[in-house]
Amino acid sequence: MATVDTDLVKPFEQASAPLRGELLAHSYRMLGSWDDAEDAVQETYLRGWRAWDGFEHRASVRTWLYRIATNVCLNAARDRARRALPSGIGAPTDDAGEPSEVLTPEHWIQPFADDRGDLRLALIAGMQTLPPNQRAVLLLRDVLGFPAKDVADMLGTSVTAVKSRLQRARAGLAEAAPVPEDMVEPTAPEARRLLDTYMEAFEAADVEALTVVLRADATLELVPARSWYAGKGACSRVLTAAVGNPGDWRMDRTVANGQPAVAAYLHGRPFGVAVLDARRNGIAGITVFDDPALVLRFTLVT
Secondary structure (H helix, E strand, O other), X not given: OOOOOHHHHHHHHHHHHHHHHHHHHHHHHHHOOHHHHHHHHHHHHHHHHHHHHHOOOOXXXXXXXXXXXXXXXXXXXXXXXXXXXXXXXXXOOOOOOOOOOEOOHHHEOOOOOOOOHHHOHHHHHHHHOOOHHHHHHHHHHHHOOOOHHHHHHHHOOOHHHHHHHHHHHHHHHHHHOOOOOOEOOOOOHHHHHHHHXXXXXXXXXXXXXXXXXEEEEEEEEEEOEOOEEEOHHHHHHHHHHHHOOOOOEEEEEEEEOOEEEEEEEEOOEEEEEEEEEEXXXXXXXXXXXXXXXXXXXXXXXX
C-alpha cells in the first residue's frame, strides 16, 4: 500500500481548504450538476495534491487550482450530454392531464444550495447552452474576474482566443438567459412574502391563494418530467391536482441558486425541492425537483 507523505499533505490542505466552496460553485456553473461538481472538486484536489511537490508558486494557489478545476470540468463536459431544464428541451404543454415522459437524472440541471445570484437556475441553464470552452472563459473572466492572460494560461490558448470566445459567450448567454430587471433577492421582503404564501397555500391546500401570487406569464417545471407549463391558467390546473388535502404537505424554507426555495415533505416523507423565480409583482416561475435525496442534502448544507 502506498504511503502518504504527510509533509506534503498538511501545507497543501492549509493552502487549498479555504477554496473548496468557491471551486465547488465554479464546477457547478460549468457542469450544471451538484453531483458532477463534487466529483470534479474531488478530482481537482487529488490532482493538486499529487502535483503539490512540483508547484513552484509562479501563480497563486487559487489561480493554480482554478486551472486544474476548469480543465477537469472541460473534460467532464466533453464526455456528457448537456444538462437542461424542461423549458430548454421542448415547448410547453397545455394539457395538464397529459402523461409526461420522465427522463433520467443525467439529463437535468440540479438545484444548488447557495444564496449567490450568479447561480440562479435560468443562468445555469443558459450557461449549459454554450460550448464548454466559451462557458469556461465566461466564468473565469466575467464571474471570477481573472485577467485574460491568466485565463489564456489556464486554458492553454492565446489572449486573442480568450477575447473572441468571451465575446461569443456573452452574446450567447444574453440570448439564452437574459437577466430580468425585476428579480428580488431571496432575503427581500417581497421574496419572503411570496415564499410564505407558497408554503402556506400548499400546507392548507389553498389553490386560490397560490394562484393569486402567480404572474400571468408564470411557468411551472416538474423535473424529472419533460413537460412544462406556461401561463397562470395552465400552472393552476397542475397545482390544483398537486396540493391534495390540508396537511398533506409540509414545507421548510431554504435558498437554492440565489432564489427562495422550499424543501417539501409529502405525507411526512421527503419529496424534493421547489425553487421560486420571485419578481416584484409575483412568482414568475416554479421549478420543482422531485428528488427526496435533495431534502436531506439541502437540510445538511443550509
